[in-house]
Each structure stands twice: as C-alpha cells, then as structure tokens.
Amino acid sequence: MRAIEAEAVVRYTDAAGLPEALSGADVLFVYDFLSTAVPGAWHAADRLRWLHIASAGVDPVLFPGLRESDVVLTNSRGVFDDAIAEYVLGVILAFAKGFARSLDLQRESRWLHRESERVAGREVLVVGTGPIGRAIARLLRAAGLRVSGAGRRARTGDPDFGDVHSTAELTEHLPAADYVVAVAPLTEQTKGMFDAAAFAAMKPSARFVNVGRGELVVTSDLVAALAGGELAGAALDVFETEPLPADSPLWTMENVLVSPHMSGDFVGWRNTLVEVFRENFGRWVAGKPLHNVVDKQLGYVPSPEVRTR
Template identity: 50%
Template sequence: MSAKKTNIVVQGISEINEIPELIEINSYANIRCAPDLETLRNFLPGAEVLLGWNFDADILEKAWDQATHLKWIQWGGAGVDAVLFPDLVESDVALTNMKGIFDRAMAEYVLGLIIAFAKDFPETYKAQTERRWSYRLTNCIENSNVLIIGTGGIGRMIGYLLKAVGCHVTGVARTARLADDVFDSTYSIEDVDEALIGADYVVLATPLTAQTKNFFGENQFARMKHSSYFINVGRGELINEHALIDALEKKNISGAALDVFQTEPLPPDNPLWSMNNVIISPHMSGDYFGHRSAMAHLFLENLNCFRHNLPLRNTIDKNLGFIATKPLTNQ
C-alpha cells in the first residue's frame, strides 16, 4: 500500500459532514466535495476515486474529460444504468455499486405490497375515509404463484421472504437455471411470456440494460391473468407504460404497484395517479433509516481494498450493465 494520500471526489455533497463516516479517513485521503458541474470539473483532475452520491450521471458525463487519473467509481445505487455512458464503458475505470444495501428493504416492500393487494387494504382505507362498513372476503398469499423477473440480490431476497410465507416462487433470469432453495424454477428472459402464464403476482426487479429496456409491454400484460397484480421496483424504462395503463383501464390485470417510472417525479397529469387499482410510491422501496450510513461503510470497505490493491466488492461488468455471475444451468 502506498503511503501517499488517496485523492477522492464525492459528487453530490457540499461538505464532508453530510457523510460523517468519511471524516475518519482524512488521515489517508484527500476528500473534495463536488455539489455541481463546475466544482466537479475543477476537482476531477488528479482524482483517483469518485464516490457518486447523488445519482446525477449527466453531470459526471459532462465532466468526464477532466477524469484524467480516475481509477475507480463507487456508484451510490444498486442500478448503474444511468452512469454507463460510452466514454466510461470504454475506459479502464472500475465501476462498483451498492449491491446488498437495499435488498432486504426492497424485499419487505414487495412483501407488503403483495399482502396489501391480497387483503385489499386500498379498499379498506377508502371505505374508512368514507365511513363505510365494507365487509368482504379477501385472499391468503399462501400457495400464491409469484414470478420474479430478475434473480440477483434484490430478486433473490424478495423470493426468500415470499417463500417463507408459503408462496410458490419462480424466477426469470438471463438463462434458465436449476431449482434452488429460493426459486422453484427459473426461466430464461427469452421465455418470459411462457413464465407469465399462471402467475398471481409479477414482480420486476431486474437491472435496466439494452436487453431489458421496454421489454415488458402489451404482449406480456396480455399473458397475465385478469386476477393478477403487477409490481415494479426495478426501473420505469423496463416497461411500456402506455401498455400498462391500457391493461389497467381494460381490467386485463387487477392492479399494479409502481415504485419507479419512466419520468420521475411522476407528472401530476399522468393517468396512473387517479386509478383506484394502482399503488404509487416515489422511488423509495430501497431506502430506510440508516441506509446512507450503510452505503458509506460499504464505500470505506471498498476503499480499503482499493488502497491495498485487493479486488473491489460489487464490480460491474460495464458491457453487461450489472455484476456478472456464472449461473447454474440445466446442461
């Protein structure tokens, strides 16, 4: 390990006190805070490490010509689709994400949504606001068929919790895989239409890549049961939003829960806001009290690896757009 200090730029904060955990590394790191494009362009020359704290990839791309000594970017989210601009992809700069920080929170969020739909909580709340006694039968989630599209850390944790409450869990991944302790079976993404048949709940938790952008549209919603529900905690660009709205308006599916959208914040005139069979949340499924501290600690762990020339945790395959793992296959 070199005795010299590591030059670090933190994109998206004005002062180091916004991430208190970083104060402890002042003895071996020169930390510069870059809240805007001008500051980032001034501080990038000579920087070896960039911590992207505010997800503003456009600013980084505009300042990229100043990243003359950059070796590693720690991105502050699980999805890295926004930061994969061509110059970064083609460079030798390592890119890591925050895999593992958001898995449990997002899984609990999805479990809560499935319970809300099964127990018809939206109607219960509506009846309460109208002072209306609305007795009715609701569903149990035990033995429900849940299809999770995306079997990485987040999708796997979702499946783990759903399995624990008695759901039958099927996955969709890049390739078909053997059954394991979470997924009863896993289809390849090319066979997603077949996998949709019979699902009571369809959950999108896959990264946004060239292969998955807008892959879920009219044909896929047509494959779903009229009684089924659609949940998206991945990315808004994974789906054809107009096809979703059409499926909801025509009652081709029973409802949807959406945490991500093609345009964020969701415009006030978007028809999804006024649909009584839709639950909308503002891209918050992975956030929780303490998640920023957990992000900072993961960065510090990786910084230690960087300074000691050890493999970085959560290294992204920039051509694929996610952390590549070798799948179990049926061959």
C-alpha cells in the same frame, strides 16, 4: 467520510462543479445515484481509476466513455435487498387484503364487510435473479407463496427460485403468475421488456410490481392494460420519468399503488451507503480486490454460480 479524509484528499462537489473536481482525481464516489452529470464531466477524468455509485443500478453512469475505459466500476449491491423484499411482500399483502379499500371506507365511516384473498399458494414470477430478486424470493416463499424466477439463463433446482426461466421466453411463463415482480437491471436487452405483449400475456387477475427500473416498462402500455382490465393492479416504485408527472393517470387509478422510489430506503440507508464505500476504499488503499465490481458489458455485478440439480 472522516476516516477517508485522514487517508486522502477529498473534494466535495455538486453537478456543476464536477469537471473541476474530477480533474486529477483517482476515485469518484457518485453519492447522488440519480445524477446524470458524470458523462458531461468525463473529459476531465484525466487519471480516474475507480468509480463507485451509491446504488445497485449503474445505468446513470454506464455510458460509452466509461464502458470503453479501464476505470473500475463498483456499486452498492446488498444494501437494499431485504428492504425491497419487505416492500414487495407488503404490497402483495396490501392487494390481497384490500388495505387501500379499508382505509377509504374508514375515512367514510362505512362498515362494509368483505372477504379477502389468501396469499399462500399464489404464484409469483420474479423477473431478475440477482441478490434483490433472491431476497424477494426467499421472503415470499417464507410467506407461503410459490416463486419462480426469470433470468438470462434457464435452469432448474435453483435454491431460491426452484425453476428459473429465460427472459427470452418471458411471455410463455407470464400467464401462470398471480404476481409479476420486475427487479431486473436496466440493460439494452431489458429496456421496455414489459410492453403491450407482456401485459396481454398476463391473466386479468394478475398484479404487476416494479421495484427495478422505470424504463423496464412501456408506461403507456401499462396504463392501457390497467384501464382495459388486462391487469388487476400494479404497485409501482420506479417510473420512466421521476418524479412521476402530476398529470399521469397512474396517480388516480384505483388499482395502482404509487410510491416515490423508496422501496429500499430504510431508516439509516444513507449512512449505510457511505459505509459500503468506506469499506471498499480501505480495500482499494490496501491493494485488495474491490467488492461489487460491475461487468461493464453486462451492466451489473455477475452473481456467482449457484448449485442446481
């Protein structure tokens, strides 16, 4: 931030001091991307022109006051794409090769020969066709998996997904998938999209991976589906309530992999987030168009149209 301090008056604050720091500020950098402090301090935003959040998801700051204002909203799209894609490939391999079971047996000093699954040729449905979803699709295709997508608009010939189905018809396409990866942005339309009906549509051998937002899933329905054998397993990096409560049944289910909202957090990611803001700040000072401008009605940065057949 030293480069920015040379060009502007920078105020550092925690949630409690945000109203005072926000008064008279032109730019707000929300470094704590899980903070919910901005709506409560919004009354003090008397001259704010630009808000940047250090994450790809913008739901913590996308409240009515911001939506209705002229304040430009940008995010940190692009920072986490490849890391999250690697996480998704990793958990798919972990399921297919039974790594968790192998570790349990190792701790018991038990030599138990088993067969493992192939991932090549398996069907993956990636729900969310933004940059993270595309990075996932490219990496999984390189590993030999067959990938399709689900997004707002159905289309064919997509360079990364091939076929993209409409999320409005999601349950029609879930039965074909061996792995379902949730990476959609959290909007009014996507909240709770993975419910009892969605899980019932999946085949019992399918695995569910959530690297999007916890609120995409009705957790009680997921737990019931896993316990009832409607799903073979789940890898979950995000949850409706974070940290995941200690009494959640997800902790102890043998067919569930839990990670603490870290799928995109590679070594050095914090510095990269600051660098993204610093670069955009330079554009703002120079009067150039900002990168990663969020459509506040859609709730995400619209992707450029891709060529399709």
